[in-house]
Amino acid sequence: MGLSSDPHFQKLEQWYKSKAGNLNMRDMFEADKDRFSKFSTTLETDDGDILLDYSKNLVNEEVMRMLLAMAKSRGVEEARDKMFSGEKINFTEGRAVLHIALRNRSNTPINVDGQDVMPEVNRVLDKMKAFCHVSRVHMFGQLLLNTGNKPSNSIVFKKLSPFMLGALVGNHVRAQDLCARSHLEHQQLRPVGVGVSEKHIFNSKYIRLPIFYCISVIFSFLPSELSWANSWPRPLSRS
Numbered sequence: 001m002g003l004s005s006d007p008h009f010q011k012l013e014q015w016y017k018s019k020a021g022n023l024n025m026r027d028m029f030e031a032d033k034d035r036f037s038k039f040s041t042t043l044e045t046d047d048g049d050i051l052l053d054y055s056k057n058l059v060n061e062e063v064m065r066m067l068l069a070m071a072k073s074r075g076v077e078e079a080r081d082k083m084f085s086g087e088k089i090n091f092t093e094g095r096a097v098l099h100i101a102l103r104n105r106s107n108t109p110i111n112v113d114g115q116d117v118m119p120e121v122n123r124v125l126d127k128m129k130a131f132c133h134v135s136r137v138h139m140f141g142q143l144l145l146n147t148g149n150k151p152s153n154s155i156v157f158k159k160l161s162p163f164m165l166g167a168l169v170g171n172h173v174r175a176q177d178l179c180a181r182s183h184l185e186h187q188q189l190r191p192v193g194v195g196v197s198e199k200h201i202f203n204s205k206y207i208r209l210p211i212f213y214c215i216s217v218i219f220s221f222l223p224s225e226l227s228w229a230n231s232w233p234r235p236l237s238r239s
Contacts, residue, residue, distance in 0.1 A: 008070035015066065023058045039064075086112040 003009050029035050039055035059067070071077070082089050086096050096112045101121045109116040 003074070006070065006073060008066065008073045012063075012066045012070060015063070020058070023060070025056065025058065028060065029055075084110075086110055086117075088112075 032038070036053070036055045038061070039057075039059070040051065040053040043050040043052065079089055083097050084100060086098075088094055088096050090097050098110070098112070098117060098121075101110050101117055102125070104110060104118065104121070107118055107122070110118055
């Protein structure tokens with residue numbers, strides 16, 4: 001069943017159309033002095049407490065009940081448990097969703113197809129840590145490459161995931177360089193030339209790599225109910 005056909009969603013949608021306009025944050029806090037305690041929770045960890053405060057959202061107890069009911073009807077809890085157990089819930093690519101492994105600093109074993117993936121995750125994280133240290137120390141002009149140990153002021157963001165805000169930030173930073181900006185491109189479903197030195201631009205060995213897809217492409221596949229997607233910043237135009 002699609003989301004828009006779910007009775008829980010339809011109930012929430014009708015409530016929004018008829019009553020959401022009456023919600024006012026200041027009024028809700030003034031009417032309920034315990035609002036913070038009702039709409040917040042604390043997760044206790046060995047490294048300290050983590051506070052989740054959602055009291056400053058335009059919700060009330062009725063809305064939260066409807067949201068939780070909809071989450072249950074959509075199988076969110078079951079999907080969560082499957083993710084933590086290493087089941088292949090990414091049906092598009094037929095594999096497990098291992099975001100949790102990257103954040104598993106307790107090194108609790110996470111098994112996929114009977115094999116603990118944490119040793120390989122830790123190996124890659126150690127390599128990333130070493131690279132990040134070098135890049136912070138020698139950023140832009142002093143980053144040493146493997147080829148010849150020569151300094152470079154060129155950085156390529158290779159981002160295969162559709163989510164590309166990190167690469168976009170790098171693009172904006174590098175675009176302050178006039179030479180880089182003159183060669184900067186940012187288009188839907190096209191390779192993106194990130195800021196590079198003039199020497200590398202005119203070097204025949206320089207290859208523009210596909211880096212990221214425009215986030216508006218992602219939103220084109222989302223349900224129409226997510227109207228906020230239409231307000232997302234559109235792609236940059238060519239310089």
